[in-house]
Amino acid sequence: MHTSAPRYDGDCVGLAFGVARPREGGAPPPARWADPDVHGAPAVSYLTESRMGDEKAGASWPDTWVTRWRIFPARALGRARLVAAIVAGGPTVAAPISEHPCSIVDDFGIVLVEGSRYGKGDRPLPALSVSVLPSPSRPMSKVPFFCFIFTPFAPFCSSRSSPSTPTSSIADRPTARRRRRSIDRSVSFLPPDRVRRIRFASTRTTKAPSSAGSAPTLPPPAVHAMSARFSKAWRPLAAATVVVVAAGAVAYGRTGKRHAHDRALVDVKRDANTGRIVPPTFPRVRSRAEQLAELRRRQGRGKAADEEYDLLIIGGGATGAGIALDAVTRGLSVALVERDDFSAGTSSKSTKLVHGGVRYLEKAVWNLDYSQLELVVEALRERRGFLDIAPHLSSSLPILLPLQRWWQAPYLWLGCKTYDLLAGSEGLESSYLMSRAKALESFPLLRRDNLVGALVYYDGQHNDSRMNVSLALTASLYGATVLNHVEVTALDKDDRGRICGATVRDRMADAGSGAAAFSVRAKGVINATGPFTDAVERMDDPSRKPIVAPASGAHVMLPGAICPQGMGILDAATSDGRVLFLLPWQGMTVAGTTDNACAVEAEPVARDDDVDFILKEVSKLLEPKMVLGRDDVSATWSGIRPLVRDPKAGNTESLVRSHLVTVSASGLLTCAGGKWTTYRQMAEDAVDEAVRTFGLGPAAVPMPDISGAALDGFTTTGACRTRTTPVVGSHGYSTSLPSQLMEVYAVDGDVAHHLATNYGDRAWAVLGNAPSATARIAPSFPFIEAEIRHGVRCEAACTAADVISRRTRLAFLDVEAALAALPRVVDILAEELGWGDARRQQEWTSTVRFLRSMGLEEERLPVTRAEVLRGQGLALTRKKPTRRVRDAAPLTATEDGVKTDGLTGALASGA
Structure with a gap:
């Protein structure tokens, strides 16, 4: 040929x-x-x-x-x-x-x-x-x-x-x-x-x-x-290749949306004659006493159908509150009981991030692990919805990755762009490269050695405990019975061995008839107790093997001068190979976290070696002359992550933060695992399974308007609607709300901003219910006395720990400031709840013991009220100087909050 x-x-x-x-x-x-x-x-x-x-x-x-x-x-x-x-x-x-x-x-x-x-x-x-x-x-x-x-x-x-x-x-x-x-x-x-x-x-x-x-x-x-x-x-x-590339380009082009709420869903009204703002009014929130009475009414003594709940949820953290909101907006009758306070455990002790998880994305690529990739995609989808339904409690946050070698730039850039692309139309702002000069401008204390530039990507940040309380309040306003400080002592079963309810006890009741346990009937019981999942499952079956692998995550609170420009840092190369976040939050800087196997306890204390590890790793990111020590730490805490146990995993760091929904032979539905970002998806999956397992038929129930602006309500259809249901406080929130509060109530600017970003439009109710109670409970922080009274009347706050750590976040920001404010907090609670001297003393002792889990030194536990009152003027001054290489400077209280003179001096000198 x-x-x-x-x-x-x-x-x-x-x-x-x-x-x-x-x-x-x-x-x-x-x-x-x-x-x-x-x-x-x-x-x-x-x-x-x-x-x-x-x-x-x-x-x-x-x-x-x-x-x-x-x-x-x-x-x-x-x-x-x-x-x-x-x-x-x-x-x-x-x-x-x-x-x-x-x-x-x-x-x-x-x-x-x-x-x-x-x-x-x-x-x-x-x-x-x-x-x-x-x-x-x-x-x-x-x-x-x-x-x-x-x-x-x-x-x-x-x-x-x-x-x-x-x-x-x-x-x-x-x-x-x-x-x-x-x-x-x-x-x-x-x-x-x-x-x-x-x-x-x-x-x-x-x-x-x-x-x-x-x-x-x-x-x-x-x-x-x-x-x-x-x-x-x-x-x-x-x-097909052309179509996929084009679709990817379109999806990426739709990313980069700035998360901002410049305009509220509901505008404020002004008087037609004077032009002054008319503060809105809101639907009355049922008190804790009213909801407890409703729970007691359904003790199962009769056979009437209205005495039986569709679902009884055990646990008032992010998962439990999310399930309650999902179920009630489907037309189900719901009761939720929490042994302690809403978000008293893990849900208030997070890293405060609403994120997809760049670490999980890297693992998915290098380990070819599709489950990790699924987790990232799910979390990125949920992240945007999270920020949209609670704009006053969450926002996008730029996070900087320092580049020490030029070859890191394409690798990290590709990873962040993949992160953006996976988010698609649900993404936040796009990631970008930053020059060395810009990086040092954003972080003047950033270590200069070998720094060639930086990469910035965006994730979400939120106020975890306030979000948890808002979810519970929203469920309550839609008709759910939501109670904190009510403990489940046993699971009730019928003659067939099927769970039909639970025996509960009010832990806030005085000795007598009010403290007696009583039963609550329900067609289905859901276990959403986080790290305590196994304990509740053993109530059902003592032989059940544990399904939760608890892992502790320690955090420390540092001066806000470390992150002065509202931008965080991600250290992806710590000495043990894990990641470390350094994030601005509430005017301070959160640093964490660790990831170690631990035992389950109610009030875990951050271990000394974990705190030292975080300080050492943070110091590596800063200028050599800036050596952080224990005296720079204003608070510490440790949250227990309820990771789903994987027998093949050798350590908790390698576990996926996915969730698990299971049903026992006797009918106990358990929802375990997950993280804050995906709480809504977890709740949806749990309620879907509950409807199938317990044969529930959601009714067409008209839901009330909770905005306070006479908006149209909705009628339930049985379908999940939490993806677009705003939480309480978000309807009338906008970035102009702080100035409106200042116009009406003449409060300080930082107080108005704090109230707007912690309560949303309910800030009008906080100030309206106690307009004269604008005195600060801590001189250097924007928390005011009106928040304590609002917390008791409208948010079911029952203890001083509820107020200083979960209605306000003072204990998380500065434990010494929380101790200094404790006498006044107890006095206001006594006025609102009618406490006598014995109850006051009991509250003082239990709250000081709680502050130990927030970083209070153990030798301070015997401190008395009188001792704190005598030293209140010096409560914000550290006993020891800040440890630095060249000079020492104490942490002092200023009008802008707690800061370190050494850090401020370094900023001023351009160090």
């Missing part, structure tokens, strides 16, 4: 442009035709034919494989044009270099495609080998790498020969002379000085006739087509 050969003077480049097996009965194409110029170079297409099987048998046309070649004069193509021709020429040129190793030396001047056919019958298995012929004038180091990685044909290529295929490999020839002669014959159209070592997968050489005086001819190599299967699929594959 032979073919016409191209005639060119000088160097030529041969590119295979698709190989095809013609259909049976089809007419053969012409042997030669002219093509328009390609990249400025004249091109001629040729067809080479290779008959399959025994050449002596005289195979007919349908058994012939055709290769379309394009021959380019190499001198007419510059480097860029040659590369473009290779890429445009199709993947046949760019076969996988790993499967077809080429003798690549210091340059490529000519690209030659050799093909061989393996297999038999109607399913040929083609193989391609890319041979790169070097040129001494062009170093191989400058060859663009992407020429060899654009390989859509790779799955159809193979370098392994079939024993049934009659081939004669060059490597099988006896002498190097014959081998070199064969190579020269295969590329005889090239000048000899341009030919170097070529490595073929397999070849079949045939001679092509030539005439005297004619230019060297190109013998037809045994080039065989791609399989018929692929020849039919490449066009749809290319179209």
Whole structure:
């Protein structure tokens, strides 16, 4: 078999442009035709034919494989044009270099495609080998790498020969002379000085006739087509690729939306005559006493259907409150009981992030773990909804990743862009690179050694405890019975051994009839107790194996001067390989976290070695002269993560923060695991399972308007609607709310901002119920006495710990300031709740003991009320100076909050 050969003077480049097996009965194409110029170079297409099987048998046309070649004069193509021709020429040129190793030396001047056919019958298995012929004038180091990685044909290529295929490999020839002669014959159209070592997968050489005086001819190599299967699929594959790329570009283009609520859902009203703002009024919140009476009414003494709840939820953290809101807005009757306070456990002791999890994304890529990727995608979807339904309690937060080496930039940039792309239309602002100067401007204390720049990406941040309380209040306003400080002592079962309710006890009741336990009937009981999941499951079945792997996460509170520009830092390379966050929050700086296996306890204390570890890692991020010590820490806490146990995982850091919904044989539904960001999805999954398991039929119940602006309510349909249901306080919130509060009540600017961003539009109720109670409970913080009274009347606050740690966040910001404010807090609670002297003393003792879990030194536990009152003026001054390398400066109280003179001085000096 032979073919016409191209005639060119000088160097030529041969590119295979698709190989095809013609259909049976089809007419053969012409042997030669002219093509328009390609990249400025004249091109001629040729067809080479290779008959399959025994050449002596005289195979007919349908058994012939055709290769379309394009021959380019190499001198007419510059480097860029040659590369473009290779890429445009199709993947046949760019076969996988790993499967077809080429003798690549210091340059490529000519690209030659050799093909061989393996297999038999109607399913040929083609193989391609890319041979790169070097040129001494062009170093191989400058060859663009992407020429060899654009390989859509790779799955159809193979370098392994079939024993049934009659081939004669060059490597099988006896002498190097014959081998070199064969190579020269295969590329005889090239000048000899341009030919170097070529490595073929397999070849079949045939001679092509030539005439005297004619230019060297190109013998037809045994080039065989791609399989018929692929020849039919490449066009749809290319179209699908274009569609996917276009869709990705559109999705990414829709990211980068700024999270801001400049306009409220409900506008404030002004008096038509005076123009003054008329403070809105809101629906009355049922008191704790009223809800407790409703719970007692359903003690199961009668057979009436209205005495039985559809669902009884045990646990008032993020998961339990989310389930209560989801269920009640579907038309179910719901009761929730919490042994302590809403968010008293893990839900108030988080890192304050609403995030998808960049760490999980990295694990998903490196470990090829699809479950990690699913968690990231789910969390990114939930993140946006979280910020939308609670705009006053959450916001987007820029987080900086310092770059210590240039090679880190493309790696981290690609990771952050993937993070943005996975969020799609639900994304926040887009990530971007930052210069070294800008990074130091945002973080003046950032270590300068080896700093080459930074990368900034966006995640969400929230006020966790306030969010938890808002979820519980929203569920209550829609009709759920939601009670804190009510303990479950046993699970009730019917004659068949099925759970039909629980026995509960009011822990706030005085000794007597009020403290007696009583039963609550329910069609289904849900266990949403976080780290205490196993304890509740053992109430159902003492032999149940634990499903929770508790892990402690320690955090420390540092001066706000470390993050002065409202931007956080992520250290992705701590000494133990974990990540560390340094985040601005409530005017201070949160640093954490650790991740260690631990025992479950009600009030865990951050371990000394965990605190020291965090301080050491944070100090590595700062200038060498800024050495953080224990005296820079204003508060510490440790939250217990309820990770779902994986018997294959050796440590808790490797566990996925996914959730689990299970139902026991007796009907106890358990929802465990997860994290704050995905609380809503967890609740939806749990209620879906409860409806199926307990045979619940959600009723069409008209829901009231809770906005206070006479908006239309809604009627439940049984479908989940929490993705778009705003929590209490968000309807009338906007960024102009602080100025409106200042206009009406003449409060300080920081107080107005604090009230707006902690209560939303309910800030009007906080100030309206106690307009004269604007005195601060701590001089350096914006918390006022009116919040204590509002917490008792409208938010079920029952103890001083409820007030100083979960209605306000004073204990999390500065434990010494919380201790100094405790006498006044107890006095106001006594006025609101009618406490006597004995109850006051009991409250003092229990609250000081609670402050130990917030970082209060153990030797301070015996402190008395009188001692604190005598030293109240010095409560915010540290006993020891801040430990620094060059000088010492104490933490002092100022109008702007607690700060370190040393840090402020360093900022002023540009250190």
